[in-house]
Amino acid sequence: MNFLNYLISGISLxxxxxxxxxxxxxxxxxxxxxxxAHGDFIMVGSYIIYVLVSNQGMNPIAALxxxxxxxxxxxxxxxxxxxxxxRNAKSRLAVLIxxxxxxxxxxxxxxxxxxxxxxxxxxxxxxxxxxxFGGQVKIQxxxxxxxxxxxxxxxxxxxxVHKTKxxxxxxxxxxxxxxxxxxxxxxxxxxxxxxxxxxxxxAIAGALMCSAYPSLTPxxxxxxxxxxxxxxxxxxxGSIPGAxxxxxxxxxxxxxxxxxxxSQLSDAIVFSILIIVLLVKPTGILGKKVQVxx
Numbered sequence: 001m002n003f004l005n006y007l008i009s010g011i012s013l014x015x016x017x018x019x020x021x022x023x024x025x026x027x028x029x030x031x032x033x034x035x036x037a038h039g040d041f042i043m044v045g046s047y048i049i050y051v052l053v054s055n056q057g058m059n060p061i062a063a064l065x066x067x068x069x070x071x072x073x074x075x076x077x078x079x080x081x082x083x084x085x086x087r088n089a090k091s092r093l094a095v096l097i098x099x100x101x102x103x104x105x106x107x108x109x110x111x112x113x114x115x116x117x118x119x120x121x122x123x124x125x126x127x128x129x130x131x132x133f134g135g136q137v138k139i140q141x142x143x144x145x146x147x148x149x150x151x152x153x154x155x156x157x158x159x160x161v162h163k164t165k166x167x168x169x170x171x172x173x174x175x176x177x178x179x180x181x182x183x184x185x186x187x188x189x190x191x192x193x194x195x196x197x198x199x200x201x202x203a204i205a206g207a208l209m210c211s212a213y214p215s216l217t218p219x220x221x222x223x224x225x226x227x228x229x230x231x232x233x234x235x236x237x238g239s240i241p242g243a244x245x246x247x248x249x250x251x252x253x254x255x256x257x258x259x260x261x262x263s264q265l266s267d268a269i270v271f272s273i274l275i276i277v278l279l280v281k282p283t284g285i286l287g288k289k290v291q292v293x294x
Contacts, residue, residue, distance in 0.1 A: 012143040014251020015150035019205040020228035021243035023198030029238035037102035039225015045203030053122040060124040075199025110218035121210040236287025
């Protein structure tokens with residue numbers, strides 16, 4: 001039964017990676033850029049919840065909703081201030097370096113405000129969970145909520161992208177930026193919506209992750225953000241279902257590696273997977289090859 005416990009815990013961790021990876025894959029698929037500051041929005045959203053619940057005594061769900069709105073707003077502002085001026089830059093490295101700069105700005109801003117001490121994060125889930133097989137398998141309430149949240153988010157995003165006007169605009173921009181502009185699509189508005197959704201998802205992921213692992217520092221989102229990027233590449237960056245599959249797989253692999261191989265080598269195994277995927281199938285599990293005319 002230990003294997004089943006490890007597997008369920010890995011799926012829960014993978015669901016968090018999947019939610020974060022959805023933000024990565026949407027921004028890359030539509031704006032064609034990698035927002036490496038995305039992981040730090042996890043930290044920002046978690047600190048907002050921490051302040052509202054621990055210091056102000058607010059209801060955790062209300063605090064989560066405020067965190068989502070704040071992170072979404074910060075995401076849109078970041079895109080307008082830091083990324084939009086570089087959208088047509090000759091070098092693609094300009095945006096990448098700017099994203100790294102935004103990441104350090106958010107981390108050091110949190111360090112100045114909250115200090116380096118670890119904060120005890122107040123869980124947003126007040127459900128102990130369920131036990132199976134006579135108590136041999138324990139599924140935490142946070143685990144169940146995290147898995148359900150990831151599935152609901154996937155379904156809603158798929159519906160939004162394929163059934164709404166804004167979603168159709170996203171698909172048009174992702175297909176061909178220039179043609180979408182000529183056809184009357186407001187590209188700037190579409191990219192802003194993408195950042196809004198992605199940053200809001202980061203706040204949800206941060207709340208769920210910190211509820212399962214209740215500690216918070218200015219660097220809380222750094223490593224999960226990088227691993228979520230690996231998950232997005234594994235599933236096929238630009239694919240929403242691919243991000244979900246990649247996240248779940250990565251979480252399971254990481255957790256089983258910690259349990260049966262070595263907790264110290266688990267991160268190395270995760271990044272080895274990225275190298276193998278890039279060598280064997282660069283497009284990922286659900287990614288598609290794109291023919292480019294030169």
